[in-house]
Amino acid sequence: MSQEVIDSRISKEYSAGFVTDIESDTLPPGLNEDVIRFISGKKNEPEWLLEWRLEAYRDWLKMDNPEWAHVHYPRIDFDAVSYYSSPKNMQDGPKSLDEVDPELLATYEKLGIPLHEQEMLAGVAVDAVFDSVSVATTFRGKLAEAGVIFCSISEAVHEYPELIRKYLGSVVPRRDNFYAALNSAVFSDGSFVYIPKGVRCPMELSTYFRINEAKTGQFERTLIVADEGSYVSYLEGCTAPMRDENQLHAAVVELVALDNAEIKYSTVQNWYPGDAEGKGGIYNFVTKRGVAHNHSKISWTQVETGSAVTWKYPSCVLRGEHSVGEFYSVALTNNLQQADTGTKMIHLGKHSKSTIISKGISAGRSSNAYRGLVRMSPRADGARNYTQCDSLLIGDKCAAHTFPYIESRNPSAVVEHEATTSKVSDDQMYLCQQRGLDAEKAVSMIVNGFCKEVFRELPMEFAVEAGKLLEVSLEGSVG
Amino acid sequence: MLKIENLHARVEDTEILRGLDLEVGAGEVHAIMGPNGSGKSTLGHILAGRPGYEVTDGSVTFNGENLLEMETEERARAGVFLAFQYPVEIPGVSNMEFLKAAVDAVREQRGEPAIDAVSFMKRAREACTAANLPAEFLKRGVNEGFSGGEKKRNELIQMMLLEPRLCLLDETDSGLDIDALQVVAQGVNSLRAPDRAFVLVTHYQRLLNYIEPDRVHVLADGRIVRSGDKDLALHLEDRGYAWVEDEVA
Numbered sequence: 001m002s003q004e005v006i007d008s009r010i011s012k013e014y015s016a017g018f019v020t021d022i023e024s025d026t027l028p029p030g031l032n033e034d035v036i037r038f039i040s041g042k043k044n045e046p047e048w049l050l051e052w053r054l055e056a057y058r059d060w061l062k063m064d065n066p067e068w069a070h071v072h073y074p075r076i077d078f079d080a081v082s083y084y085s086s087p088k089n090m091q092d093g094p095k096s097l098d099e100v101d102p103e104l105l106a107t108y109e110k111l112g113i114p115l116h117e118q119e120m121l122a123g124v125a126v127d128a129v130f131d132s133v134s135v136a137t138t139f140r141g142k143l144a145e146a147g148v149i150f151c152s153i154s155e156a157v158h159e160y161p162e163l164i165r166k167y168l169g170s171v172v173p174r175r176d177n178f179y180a181a182l183n184s185a186v187f188s189d190g191s192f193v194y195i196p197k198g199v200r201c202p203m204e205l206s207t208y209f210r211i212n213e214a215k216t217g218q219f220e221r222t223l224i225v226a227d228e229g230s231y232v233s234y235l236e237g238c239t240a241p242m243r244d245e246n247q248l249h250a251a252v253v254e255l256v257a258l259d260n261a262e263i264k265y266s267t268v269q270n271w272y273p274g275d276a277e278g279k280g281g282i283y284n285f286v287t288k289r290g291v292a293h294n295h296s297k298i299s300w301t302q303v304e305t306g307s308a309v310t311w312k313y314p315s316c317v318l319r320g321e322h323s324v325g326e327f328y329s330v331a332l333t334n335n336l337q338q339a340d341t342g343t344k345m346i347h348l349g350k351h352s353k354s355t356i357i358s359k360g361i362s363a364g365r366s367s368n369a370y371r372g373l374v375r376m377s378p379r380a381d382g383a384r385n386y387t388q389c390d391s392l393l394i395g396d397k398c399a400a401h402t403f404p405y406i407e408s409r410n411p412s413a414v415v416e417h418e419a420t421t422s423k424v425s426d427d428q429m430y431l432c433q434q435r436g437l438d439a440e441k442a443v444s445m446i447v448n449g450f451c452k453e454v455f456r457e458l459p460m461e462f463a464v465e466a467g468k469l470l471e472v473s474l475e476g477s478v479g
Numbered sequence: 480m481l482k483i484e485n486l487h488a489r490v491e492d493t494e495i496l497r498g499l500d501l502e503v504g505a506g507e508v509h510a511i512m513g514p515n516g517s518g519k520s521t522l523g524h525i526l527a528g529r530p531g532y533e534v535t536d537g538s539v540t541f542n543g544e545n546l547l548e549m550e551t552e553e554r555a556r557a558g559v560f561l562a563f564q565y566p567v568e569i570p571g572v573s574n575m576e577f578l579k580a581a582v583d584a585v586r587e588q589r590g591e592p593a594i595d596a597v598s599f600m601k602r603a604r605e606a607c608t609a610a611n612l613p614a615e616f617l618k619r620g621v622n623e624g625f626s627g628g629e630k631k632r633n634e635l636i637q638m639m640l641l642e643p644r645l646c647l648l649d650e651t652d653s654g655l656d657i658d659a660l661q662v663v664a665q666g667v668n669s670l671r672a673p674d675r676a677f678v679l680v681t682h683y684q685r686l687l688n689y690i691e692p693d694r695v696h697v698l699a700d701g702r703i704v705r706s707g708d709k710d711l712a713l714h715l716e717d718r719g720y721a722w723v724e725d726e727v728a
Contacts, residue, residue: 436584449571
């Protein structure tokens with residue numbers, strides 16, 4: 001495979017890059033306590049939550065932008081970002097899909113999420129977050145029958161205040177890190193899920209995030225609580241328009257799996273990655289963490305293809321005995337994208353188990369880093385971890401890095417780590433082409449094969465989507 | 480079917496083929512023999528269109544078309560098949576997925592729709608049986624963890640499914656035990672057809688005990704220095720390549 005083949009194959013256009021022409025209410029850029037009061041007031045929040053936000057903001061002021069990640073970007077001017085944007089005629093919130101702005105619905109249809117049809121057909125309940133506001137949640141009726149709560153987090157603040165008060169910030173504390181503190185201060189919306197005791201959620205739940213407005217940050221917050229013995233599978237998808245300036249996305253996701261519960265959280269992240277020269281694109285600085293109680297299981301699966309800069313470590317705190325944490329990740333970087341992603345498995349409970357399978361693919365001039373921490377605490381008797389960390393290079397101008405951290409303070413714990421780095425070889429390409437496959441098909445087949453162990457963890461329909469997305473993201477990586 | 484005239488080719492800065500002429504008719508089996516480094520394998524790769532192999536002079540036509548102007552995958556779709564000496568692994572891509580994609584690429588070229596899964600499976604299983612491999616083989620990654628013999632038999636399966644017009648076998652006999660060699664030879668013989676030609680590149684005569692060639696050519700120093708019928712191979716076996724080289728000199 002020649003370098004030109006690779007280059008042209010990698011540079012495919014971003015298909016979700018359109019802008020929706022919609023009137024919106026956007027706060028002027030800048031952050032201070034009044035902005036936070038405004039956001040909280042807009043949502044008619046209770047006093048405790050406003051205080052909570054303000055305390056997070058004051059903590060944030062004392063913190064510094066983290067610089068340990070293997071990514072480089074100009075210092076972000078947080079006063080140039082707008083912290084709230086909502087489509088104008090939705091300020092009272094839609095009561096049903098019929099009240100949702102048709103332009104918005106058209107946007108989601110363009111993205112392949114027809115809310116109407118999804119409600120009828122797919123068996124996937126969707127919460128769609130557009131800029132800062134949750135637009136519509138489908139399938140509510142059916143979920144309510146099972147006792148499952150799936151709504152926007154602003155709504156949950158009013159409807160289920162005890163649950164929110166109990167769990168918000170319980171997994172990712174306000175001052176956990178710079179971006180978590182920022183999110184806690186200004187989060188606008190996001191999804192809330194509660195699965196009652198012993199209930200197996202009857203369908204996949206899904207959230208689509210979309211950043212539309214220019215110069216707007218998106219700070220959504222997701223909280224999922226699986227009560228004892230329950231099960232839920234949740235999928236998150238993300239897109240944004242193509243814009244020349246960088247946009248900030250700083251989300252927080254918290255998962256709570258109580259005894260014997262299981263949460264499967266899958267992400268297909270396709271934020272705008274910037275153009276071939278590295279102009280524009282999303283800064284994706286996200287904190288995702290779950291706490292697993294006795295005999296419970298939390299499984300993160302992520303397919304990361306977008307964003308200019310990604311900084312993200314979905315983690316598990318394995319608090320309970322026999323709790324299980326899993327992390328399956330495909331991170332693809334192309335052109336000038338940078339990703340520093342991985343996971344943390346914190347083993348506290350006895351006989352807790354974790355598995356990490358990370359597949360990094362670098363193409364173009366991109367840089368792709370895996371960063372993972374496995375910590376065995378002194379009381380985690382018999383805990384086990386298995387880590388497999390594979391990097392695939394396409395072309396000769398990209399980079400792959402691996403930063404594994406292992407801390408074991410229990411002699412009975414077992415930690416295994418395997419790592420490989422390989423290239424899409426000329427010989428593999430030649431074999432495929434000699435059998436009649438063109439270069440694009442050959443690369444996508446080889447890359448898909450490389451990712452197989454992760455794709456099989458995704459819900460079926462999303463595995464197909466992920467495969468296609470990979471194909472699109474790789475376009476132009478071969479010439 | 481295949482006509483090569485005055486072919487000169489180089490790999491990086493080394494000239495390997497220096498004025499090679501060869502004509503192969505439909506239905507014929509030709510064996511190319513020669514000492515190590517004579518350019519036998521290079522010939523196969525030049526015909527298959529391996530990137531980095533550069534033709535500096537001469538012409539190659541395949542069914543009247545200029546083969547050298549076609550991309551690697553276009554040649555494959557037109558019916559040129561190279562059975563590799565060292566088939567490479569593609570981890571995670573199942574043999575079945577790979578074979579179906581290849582079959583569909585060839586069919587698309589012929590203006591046929593993609594093969595349906597049921598017919599494909601039936602044909603793939605038949606090919607496995609012919610290659611004396613269990614059908615579970617289809618589920619494994621392409622050449623992933625295969626033994627040398629399994630890899631060669633896997634090439635045979637691909638050849639059977641793709642139904643090429645021109646089959647180039649690059650030292651297919653190397654690394655095969657006698658049983659595997661017979662399986663591969665039987666497979667090749669079963670594929671012999673009036674509209675299909677074979678070029679067997681081999682260092683040893685033993686493959687030709689099982690696949691009887693119409694013509695045998697000796698390649699030395701980038702050219703064909705001697706051609707004959709199957710007896711030429713036996714002579715070589717007796718007297719070694721030095722005999723031909725001395726004679727040419």
